[in-house]
Amino acid sequence: MTISQYSLAAAGALAVYVAYVVFRPRRNLCDIPGPPSPSWLFGNMLQLLTTPIYGEYEFKWLRKYGSVYRVKGCFGEDRLMISDPAALQVILNGRQYYTMAPGFENSVQLIYDPGSAILCKEEEHKRLRGALNNGFTATAVRTYLPIFTRVADMLTEQFDAMAGQPAANLLPSLGRATLSAVTEAVLGLSLEDLGDEFISTNFLMVGMASTSSPSAVLGDAIMALMPNAIRNLARHLPIKPLKSLDKARFLAHKIGRSVIRDIRHARIEGLDGVGAFYDELDNKWIPSFAVDGTLSEHELLAQTSLLLLAGQDTTGNTMGFAFLELARNIDFQDQLRTEIHSSLGAGGDTTVYENMPLLNAFIKETLRMYPSVSLSDRVAVQDHMLPLSQPITTSHGTQITEIPIMKGQVVYLATGQYQRSNLRWGEDAHEFKPSRWMHEGPPHKVQDGVGGYANLLTFHGGSHVCLGWRFALLEMQVFISELVGKFEFSLPADDRSRTVCRYALTLQPALPNGKKGALVSLKRVV
Numbered sequence: 457m458t459i460s461q462y463s464l465a466a467a468g469a470l471a472v473y474v475a476y477v478v479f480r481p482r483r484n485l486c487d488i489p490g491p492p493s494p495s496w497l498f499g500n501m502l503q504l505l506t507t508p509i510y511g512e513y514e515f516k517w518l519r520k521y522g523s524v525y526r527v528k529g530c531f532g533e534d535r536l537m538i539s540d541p542a543a544l545q546v547i548l549n550g551r552q553y554y555t556m557a558p559g560f561e562n563s564v565q566l567i568y569d570p571g572s573a574i575l576c577k578e579e580e581h582k583r584l585r586g587a588l589n590n591g592f593t594a595t596a597v598r599t600y601l602p603i604f605t606r607v608a609d610m611l612t613e614q615f616d617a618m619a620g621q622p623a624a625n626l627l628p629s630l631g632r633a634t635l636s637a638v639t640e641a642v643l644g645l646s647l648e649d650l651g652d653e654f655i656s657t658n659f660l661m662v663g664m665a666s667t668s669s670p671s672a673v674l675g676d677a678i679m680a681l682m683p684n685a686i687r688n689l690a691r692h693l694p695i696k697p698l699k700s701l702d703k704a705r706f707l708a709h710k711i712g713r714s715v716i717r718d719i720r721h722a723r724i725e726g727l728d729g730v731g732a733f734y735d736e737l738d739n740k741w742i743p744s745f746a747v748d749g750t751l752s753e754h755e756l757l758a759q760t761s762l763l764l765l766a767g768q769d770t771t772g773n774t775m776g777f778a779f780l781e782l783a784r785n786i787d788f789q790d791q792l793r794t795e796i797h798s799s800l801g802a803g804g805d806t807t808v809y810e811n812m813p814l815l816n817a818f819i820k821e822t823l824r825m826y827p828s829v830s831l832s833d834r835v836a837v838q839d840h841m842l843p844l845s846q847p848i849t850t851s852h853g854t855q856i857t858e859i860p861i862m863k864g865q866v867v868y869l870a871t872g873q874y875q876r877s878n879l880r881w882g883e884d885a886h887e888f889k890p891s892r893w894m895h896e897g898p899p900h901k902v903q904d905g906v907g908g909y910a911n912l913l914t915f916h917g918g919s920h921v922c923l924g925w926r927f928a929l930l931e932m933q934v935f936i937s938e939l940v941g942k943f944e945f946s947l948p949a950d951d952r953s954r955t956v957c958r959y960a961l962t963l964q965p966a967l968p969n970g971k972k973g974a975l976v977s978l979k980r981v982v
């Protein structure tokens with residue numbers, strides 16, 4: 457297809473969209489207050505999705521309009537921004553009311569295989585999760601402790617090599633470490649086994665999944681309008697980024713296939729398997745190994761890139777933020793190091809980490825302030841009334857406790873706003889304060905059940921709640937303890953090396969030049 461054909465197709469899509477937006481009979485949200493829209497083409501989307509500093513607009517709007525407000529999508533579309541707990545409950549748990557919005561689904565489809573759990577629905581999704589869950593129960597995750605400890609040793613060596621530099625970027629090492637941990641736990645392979653080509657394609661893919669620009673915002677808005685068949689076709693266009701994504705999926709399949717072949721070979725020979733989670737899930741070949749919830753080879757391959765990618769950048773970036781916060785607060789860092797030294801000396805099992813109050817309060821506060829998926833969109837699949845826990849006042853001065861939602865309405869799960877709401881967290885909601893987790897009682901212990909972990913929405917909740925949350929928690933407990941026990945983290949002396957928090961599909965630490973990265977000074981202390 458030539459450039460002019462692309463342009464023609466895009467213009468056609470735009471025309472269809474305009475007709476749809478202008479002529480559809482949807483006036484149910486016009487009374488809900490919200491920020492003015494700077495442009496018809498982008499609505500509030502550039503403020504929301506491409507601002508260099510995370511929250512610049514979101515938190516201002518949250519303060520002004522409260523936990524539900526209206527924003528404009530591209531081409532004048534009305535969207536609802538939601539951080540009200542009762543409404544979030546319905547969006548996350550009411551499968552009959554909401555599903556992944558086309559824009560978000562399109563991005564996910566670009567990265568993952570169509571058969572992967574995150575893209576499956578209803579019974580198929582339940583069955584896949586039932587099987588995958590075997591590798592992510594509390595018991596299963598405890599068995600990964602030696603893997604996390606080994607990878608933490610590898611990280612120590614890399615941090616040693618960076619110690620003394622005026623400003624060391626922690627993110628590349630953290631990204632490799634989290635990939636390494638998942639690869640070993642799921643496939644029983646080391647990073648070296650994956651090969652350079654896989655690793656470089658994987659990092660390219662992670663990079664592509666964490667960028668945002670006005671053209672990408674517009675492209676996503678247009679793609680979201682297309683019927684599935686056209687979106688599928690578009691995904692196979694011969695353009696470089698799409699080819700790289702194809703290649704990454706191909707390599708993940710190749711690796712998955714080779715692991716399954718080795719597992720089967722070992723079983724035939726009566727040898728031990730590779731000792732990884734895939735061992736248990738693949739059963740087609742030798743049924744006498746049957747365990748509940750096994751998957752076919754085809755299904756297993758579809759999960760490979762999902763498991764390798766979903767646990768990499770999310771966990772790596774969260775730890776990047778954690779180390780930056782420690783660098784900002786040396787007193788707290790010292791207290792945490794004291795707790796680590798007095799708890800870890802004797803070695804032991806995972807209960808050692810569970811019994812470290814400062815460590816766990818610190819991780820929860822990091823997850824509260826920096827939820828990787830701080831914003832994601834859903835679409836209503838039928839008309840319904842959306843309940844609110846706090847009434848809102850319409851632009852006509854009427855108080856309402858529920859909002860009429862029409863089929864096709866796009867809403868945002870505003871996780872980042874929910875986790876910085878003054879109503880819930882108090883006046884200091886924007887302060888990084890681990891001590892809020894150390895005392896009993898409200899606001900964070902309110903039992904309204906939103907969120908899969910610690911009343912936080914960082915791992916979401918409901919049927920698609922993060923499968924790897926226990927994995928991520930133990931991994932962070934081990935990595936942070938090992939590294940804070942051995943290194944002191946401080947902010948680089950040069951102000952030009954200050955790291956900021958940026959939103960680009962996920963939350964990420966970013967360097968002053970806008971690139972992803974987390975700069976600190978490291979000093980070996982033990």
Ligand code: HEM
Nearest residue numbers: 573574766767770771774828829915916920922923924928
């Ligand atoms: C701090 C780290 C992590 C965060 C913040 C995080 C966050 C999330 C969120 C918000 C979702 C839901 C997405 C949606 O609703 O569409 C999700 C799904 C998922 N996550 Fe995580 N995640 C993390 C680590 C991990 C790890 C370590 C793994 C695996 C090793 C993992 C595997 C998955 C999978 C397989 C899904 C799809 C679940 C489904 O659709 O049923 N995640 N994650």
